[in-house]
Amino acid sequence: MAKLFILIGKRLLIGLVVLWVVTLIIFIGVEFLPGDLAEEILGQSATPESLAAFRKELGLDRPMHTRYFEWLGGVFQGDFGVSLANQRDISELIGTRFSNTLFLALLAAFISVPIALTLGILAALYRNSLYDRMVNILTLSTISFPEFFIAYILIYIFAVNLGWFPSLANVNPNTPFWERIYICLLPALTLTLAVVAHMMRMTRAAIINVLASPYIEMANLKGMKLSRIILHHALPNAWAPIINVVVINLAYLIVGVVIVEVVFVYPGLGQLIVDSVQKRDMPVVQACSLIFAATYVLLNLTADILSIATNPRMMHPK
């Protein structure tokens, strides 16, 4: 057990170092702006005096490392600074948008994980059958489709032709829960189609891998039913890779929402970052990328730790 905790501790430490480097990259990146923030805001026509005054106001005249630590300290207290485009507090802009994005990603996860696991287990059970090959071709195709293609196909079928769902996912903080789910169903379905293939293939591979081991052959020779072998013998040992791939896909969902949010005009963090990149609103882009990157790093870290913790071999070291 002690070995297990040391391993997990090591992973946590690496995760923290990565997060720290991410903040460094995001902060220092802005220093490479041609000119600086003051020039960016005031434009070409600003006089040197007004530039100097504005730099002083923004605190740009101080050395980089003090500004970095101030920025980092602010981030820890939830203070991301002020947007250049509309002078609003960034944490205020981000608050509801981040929860919207999380909601969409979670909804997609709730739909995609059960589907992927079922399809994957079935494909492993009936491998090399017609069903397996069909699923294989289908997954290969969905991997090949750009997300906005899937999104517009869904809009074309379900919103325009059938009229079942709205084509724009417009929610506000007062939207009731079930209506919110109804509105978010098409975006969530798009995300589901984008990640299901990968999760399914990994589940299939993990189970086939376990099925090749001698103890499964033994169970088989004893004349056990196939469903029992899969569920009671193979699955427990396949959990680690499966959990791993599920969490990695959650991390992917968090980032994958960007394009889907733009297609459905969903008021989430992805929409905000794309808008801000177009406006070159640096502080907002910094804040959004930090949140996205931190969520991504943390989820990947969780995947690593879970796969260490669920590995039966780690629990009983020789």
Added chain:
Amino acid sequence: MIEQTKIPGESTDFAPPPPRLEKNFFRDALKELKKAPLSAKFGFVVIAIYVFVALFAPIIAPFGESEIVGSEYEPWGEGFILGTDNLGRDMLSRLMYGARNTVGIAFVTTVFAFLIGGIGGIIAATLGGWTDQIMSRIVDILMAIPQLIFALLLLTIFGTSIPVLISIIAVLDSTRVFRLARAVSLNVVVMDYVEVARLRGERIAWVTLKEVLPNILPPLVAEFGLRFCFVFLFIAGLSFLGLGLQPPTADWGSMVRDNATLITFGDITPLLPAAAIALLTIGVNFVVDWFLHKTSGLK
């Protein structure tokens, strides 16, 4: 991102390529092609058509790339086979030029990614020690940040011009090539003939290019196809967000975005560029699948 994880069931050990005579290479390749499964043949045909259209777009396209030839959103018909777009430009012509721009840029980006990542990976494996440690840790950190977010951040800083776009994506994507190249090279650098080359006092460039590279080529070629698909989809996504290729360049991602309103009127024209992206990706995937099957000896 998603493809960095290895599928546990699939072997990543590639057998070294069978020795063959250069002279017979093309005849052998043709023979292999005839035996290829239907999906791979389909993939080859698709790729061939795209390359043809991309190369000869100015000759076969009925109108110019950004030439305004009619009124906005004209329907499919006599004058304009696929109608016109939001500014009254011919859709078909723009689709053809799009093959040139979108596919061309994705291809160039992938080549750069392979030059950076491939050479880096082989050098890291050959030299080992500190060089390997430093390079691998840098790659680890670059890969820990989601690629799309990283690209958005860099695009804000450096602006959205084509050279910037190509270099950003090439560098971000080279991390994955680096990992693969390093992993497969590690199996090769322990071979006796590499040791002999080193003892002969050959320079590092010789060892990497003449001794290691030829033996890790098959997995790298397959990876090239997969990386190309990924880069292609990635650039299309960025263009769709309005941050990739800038107008008036014809580009499939931004074409979808510009004409998306048509979909709400039940017109599928905006889906054509997206379908063009999907078709090429599927074609390349089929070919890579077949190639991996052939070279890895998985039966």
